[in-house]
Amino acid sequence: MAMASNVSGKCAFVTGGASGIGAALATRMADQGAEVWIADRQIGPAEELADRLNNGSAGKAHAIELDARSYPSFERAVTEAVRRSGRIDYLFNNAGIGVGGEVDSYALDDWYDVIDVNLLGVVHGIQAVYPIMIGQHSGHIVNTASLAGLVTTVGQASYAATKHAVVAISKTLRVEAKRHGVQVSVLCPGVVRTPILTGGHYGRNDGVSDEQLLSRAESVRPISPDVFADRALRSVLRGKAIIVVPAWWKALWYLERLSPSLSMRAVNVMLHRIRQVDPPSTPPPIAEDAAQDGAGS
Numbered sequence: 001m002a003m004a005s006n007v008s009g010k011c012a013f014v015t016g017g018a019s020g021i022g023a024a025l026a027t028r029m030a031d032q033g034a035e036v037w038i039a040d041r042q043i044g045p046a047e048e049l050a051d052r053l054n055n056g057s058a059g060k061a062h063a064i065e066l067d068a069r070s071y072p073s074f075e076r077a078v079t080e081a082v083r084r085s086g087r088i089d090y091l092f093n094n095a096g097i098g099v100g101g102e103v104d105s106y107a108l109d110d111w112y113d114v115i116d117v118n119l120l121g122v123v124h125g126i127q128a129v130y131p132i133m134i135g136q137h138s139g140h141i142v143n144t145a146s147l148a149g150l151v152t153t154v155g156q157a158s159y160a161a162t163k164h165a166v167v168a169i170s171k172t173l174r175v176e177a178k179r180h181g182v183q184v185s186v187l188c189p190g191v192v193r194t195p196i197l198t199g200g201h202y203g204r205n206d207g208v209s210d211e212q213l214l215s216r217a218e219s220v221r222p223i224s225p226d227v228f229a230d231r232a233l234r235s236v237l238r239g240k241a242i243i244v245v246p247a248w249w250k251a252l253w254y255l256e257r258l259s260p261s262l263s264m265r266a267v268n269v270m271l272h273r274i275r276q277v278d279p280p281s282t283p284p285p286i287a288e289d290a291a292q293d294g295a296g297s
């Protein structure tokens with residue numbers, strides 16, 4: 001279905017724009033006549049997408065190298081975009097990685113890596129672009145969180161922590177930013193068929209094979225990034241606050257709000273099933289005194 005074309009001539013800055021959801025958002029915006037900055041650590045794929053869009057879309061595209069984990073990198077990229085395009089109307093704070101596994105298998109870096117990209121990357125985007133939008137007295141910040149930012153999940157504690165934080169930031173900023181004429185939305189995708197399902201670029205999943213992860217994802221009917229972007233952008237343009245796509249995942253969000261304890265019980269059943277099919281690679285530790293008892297008998 002065609003999206004309202006009021007993004008024509010607007011400037012959008014999309015982090016993680018070289019792959020998956022970011023690439024689909026950038027493509028949809030350019031198709032509707034926007035000028036798009038595809039900002040990503042993967043500059044090669046970003047340039048390829050920009051070339052494709054410059055040769056076939058109604059808009060204009062630029063590729064720019066960005067490491068969202070670094071504020072100076074973000075500031076440099078944003079300064080360049082504003083120097084050449086004059087303004088930023090949409091910031092899609094979308095870059096993200098997945099680090100999967102149960103907490104008992106985590107190394108400290110499994111927390112740091114995901115917090116650096118998924119949380120600090122969003123913070124850096126806001127710090128770099130919000131003042132520009134305040135100066136323009138207009139703009140729209142669209143942060144990508146996840147359904148994992150709304151409900152109880154298992155096997156992705158660090159990821160879910162960052163996504164809950166992104167939802168919290170977005171809700172607060174939405175209320176505060178109104179007086180500056182700046183809108184804020186947060187995208188909460190269910191499951192979308194992108195490389196992140198197996199950890200994605202720069203992410204990882206320990207102890208579970210890609211095949212197992214993909215078969216888990218397929219069992220909950222993932223949608224394509226294009227379908228996601230189309231539906232999500234329609235809600236963004238209507239100024240919605242929390243955007244869950246596909247909509248049927250909202251049932252889990254309702255359950256979480258209705259009864260957090262029931263939601264946790266449901267997730268406990270799910271974890272039990274997952275462990276039966278894919279036993280965790282790290283066995284539960286044997287308590288020290290139990291081990292000594294065993295040695296003495």
Ligand SMILES: NC(=O)c1ccc[n+]([C@@H]2O[C@H](COP(=O)([O-])OP(=O)(O)OC[C@H]3O[C@@H](n4cnc5c(N)ncnc54)[C@H](O)[C@@H]3O)[C@@H](O)[C@H]2O)c1
Nearest residue numbers: 016019020021041067068095096146189191192194196200
């Ligand atoms: N695919 C899903 O099912 C799903 C579900 C919920 C939320 N999300 C979220 O959607 C967003 C996009 O993910 P995707 O599914 O398209 O995955 P993806 O792996 O296809 O794309 C992520 C992009 O982010 C880029 N990136 C990673 N680290 C970066 C960094 N430090 N600086 C700049 N760019 C960086 C990657 O190079 C890649 O192009 C993420 O925030 C993810 O958490 C995805």
